[in-house]
Amino acid sequence: MKKWSIPSIVIGLSVAGWVIASEVKSRDSEFLRLDVNGDGYVSAEESLANAALAQRFAKTDRDHDSKVDANEFHDFVQRTRAVVANN
Ligand SMILES: [Ca+2]
Ligand SMILES: [Ca+2]
Numbered sequence: 001m002k003k004w005s006i007p008s009i010v011i012g013l014s015v016a017g018w019v020i021a022s023e024v025k026s027r028d029s030e031f032l033r034l035d036v037n038g039d040g041y042v043s044a045e046e047s048l049a050n051a052a053l054a055q056r057f058a059k060t061d062r063d064h065d066s067k068v069d070a071n072e073f074h075d076f077v078q079r080t081r082a083v084v085a086n087n
Helices: 002-019 022-034 051-055 070-086
Strands: none
Touching (some): 022 070, 051 070
């Protein structure tokens, strides 16, 4: 029984992401892509897959727990987009 609970959550989140705006969906799938071990956080090591995030990892990790959660990643995406827009 227990081994089905995590896949069910993943499927549930995927479905939820699918019905939300495509911008949110792509943001979340990038977060999921970077979170290789699936613990819900992007570590400094995992951030290396995204050069922009790796560069700004210390600033993105606002609560200084050495990992980036979904909210911190969301803010990073917003700021990155703002930087791109200004260029
Ligand atoms: Ca992780
Ligand atoms: Ca953090």
